[in-house]
């Protein structure tokens with residue numbers, strides 16, 4: 001009985017201490033007291049020995065001098081041996097940006113107040129006026145079909161409107177003549193421009209993202225800023241940025257383009273400068289750019305500017321007029337015609353002050369780029385993903401409720417409801433995660449790890465949305481023409497997947513690879529200490545960090561296990577629907593943190609090459625990050641009840657994705673013992689996370705099949721003026737009209753059912769219904785007009801052959817003969 005009683009006190013007591021993870025000394029005292037009780041009572045000697053072992057082990061970790069000698073010193077020398085040296089490039093990527101919500105997830109116990117108290121993403125009056133004025137006008141002016149199909153160029157009047165109205169200067173401060181918009185406002189501008197097609201979106205998006213403007217703002221000399229920024233803001237200059245070359249894409253640090261410091265002639269004078277040899281490709285806006293941001297390796301073999309021979313990647317500004325610059329030819333990217341092309345220079349000479357930031361920034365180009373990318377990557381492509389998903393959800397929810405088969409709207413079929421609900425849920429996740437992260441930029445953060453999460457996940461979710469939209473629209477989306485509001489999204493989505501870090505690489509290397517070091521509470525410090533001088537001060541510092549790290553790991557292990565048993569931690573009283581999800585994310589953060597630690601500990605430097613494991617660890621982090629953003633976004637609506645099915649779908653989906661990634665991680669983990677420990681700690685009694693249910697999918701479809709604030713919010717921000725060039729807005733209007741006419745349709749259906757009206761449809765039915773007085777003349781007219789509007793939506797474009805053949809056939813024949 002006494003033995004049982006002692007165990008009853010010991011087990012929960014030790015678990016409670018381990019749960020906190022930061023008070024090892026308490027464990028020593030507690031286990032010591034139990035040892036004494038066991039020794040001086042009738043308890044079993046086995047128990048006394050067990051308690052004594054626990055006391056000794058915990059003492060080893062709680063007394064600094066013992067821990068330092070027997071744990072930290074051997075550990076430090078082991079880490080020194082296994083830790084690969086960090087290259088300068090990797091160090092720069094690690095240093096870029098700041099830690100935000102990613103750090104909270106890594107902590108294993110996120111502090112929700114930090115996220116939930118963040119500002120709501122909003123624009124100010126001036127930004128709203130720009131959205132309502134020039135942005136609307138630009139959308140109105142742009143005929144996306146003609147631009148993309150007939151012309152393959154952006155007409156001069158549109159380029160002029162963009163330049164004259166300051167679209168290229170959204171990030172430039174007012175003192176240089178720019179608009180100085182918030183990051184949230186920039187995203188809203190790009191969102192609204194979506195119906196103009198990719199060409200105009202990139203014309204506006206790229207100069208406001210990574211490029212000369214941002215590089216100058218952050219690193220330019222005062223002279224460079226004073227000269228170039230006003231010219232960029234007022235449209236005198238169109239910028240582009242050239243990094244990629246044929247042999248260096250994802251691995252951009254291996255560019256072979258060079259700049260050699262030498263004397264040369266510039267504007268008639270002999271000056272110190274750089275001779276450039278480069279070959280770039282895929283450069284957006286290059287065909288019309290007047291100012292080229294160029295990345296190359298700077299070399300100074302004759303020591304003209306210092307003692308360094310190879311400075312490394314450097315960024316400079318090259319005017320289009322520079323002698324020898326080959327520019328103007330175009331690539332033809334998939335989907336929308338957008339301005340992109342190659343760029344070459346063979347022995348071009350530019351003065352030394354072309355380097356952005358001047359001579360002192362020689363060789364710092366990569367640092368400049370990754371720093372800018374840590375912010376820019378969170379804006380442009382996540383917003384492009386929001387564009388794709390919102391347009392797909394709006395158009396498909398309208399179409400699926402207008403198109404009927406077997407006398408039933410296709411939105412009613414379960415098979416259609418699945419992708420339709422998925423589209424709505426993914427749209428919510430994209431919108432929530434992108435705009436909340438963009439808001440964090442306006443709050444002063446530089447969310448580098450979240451930006452990698454968004455780059456990969458938002459573009460992949462957008463790709464899924466457009467595939468679903470294609471499937472549901474079927475032939476309507478396959479047949480191209482001015483009335484097709486889906487096909488161009490489908491064709492263009494690979495661009496978003498490829499640029500700013502191709503997706504496979506981003507998922508497999510970047511998200512966890514960068515996060516494990518940058519967002520983990522202890523790893524970076526431990527790595528820095530492992531690379532520091534080998535002395536007592538280093539050991540003392542390492543011992544302190546390691547002891548916190550061990551407490552953190554023990555805490556995460558215990559919390560995962562306890563929560564996995566069904567005991568939730570501290571209760572969260574935010575919202576009845578959401579509270580269980582807050583608890584789930586708390587629990588799974590502990591699981592993720594434990595998985596990250598065990599992976600790093602058991603695989604060490606090898607983890608870097610286990611790309612699939614790294615990708616799954618990244619997925620664990622990403623799904624929790626995205627789910628947190630969904631909760632914050634829902635909170636910003638005041639936990640609106642109407643949109644709850646969409647929010648619940650999003651959360652269920654993300655937690656299920658977490659489960660899949662976790663199961664794949666443990667199934668493929670090389671060390672089976674570690675996999676077993678991880679699995680047992682995380683899911684001791686099962687209670688795994690399952691996919692959104694069929695019933696929930698139906699509820700989601702109900703929300704987006706009606707005219708309500710939730711559907712409006714989910715698809716908000718698009719240009720929705722009703723005009724010929726906006727087929728999406730037209731489809732949506734016909735859908736909204738159909739909802740208003742539902743009561744009349746019901747009357748007709750009831751009359752058919754009762755035998756008052758025959759079983760006919762279309763105009764024939766309306767004629768009899770009018771004749772028999774079931775509906776009046778005005779109602780018959782309304783319904784007749786609506787039926788023809790619906791047919792307009794269901795119909796697809798057709799063309800005369802002469803409209804489709806861009807090179808007249810006779811000319812083509814002549815050309816072919818010549819070749820033959």
Ligand SMILES: Cc1cc2nc3c(=O)[nH]c(=O)nc-3n(C[C@H](O)[C@H](O)[C@H](O)COP(=O)(O)OP(=O)(O)OC[C@H]3O[C@@H](n4cnc5c(N)ncnc54)[C@H](O)[C@@H]3O)c2cc1C
Nearest residue numbers: 241242243244249250282283284333499500502503504505
């Ligand atoms: C339309 C368009 C516009 C662009 N605009 C610009 C621009 O304005 N300026 C500019 O400088 N560049 C631009 N780019 C270049 C773009 O950034 C590169 O295309 C991108 O970096 C990928 O390089 P790559 O195409 O050579 O692919 P590669 O580097 O050849 O990659 C091929 C595949 O291998 C994967 N991969 C590579 N390394 C790894 C790894 N270690 N682990 C796992 N997978 C890996 C990649 O994810 C990818 O799937 C643009 C590209 C396109 C297509």
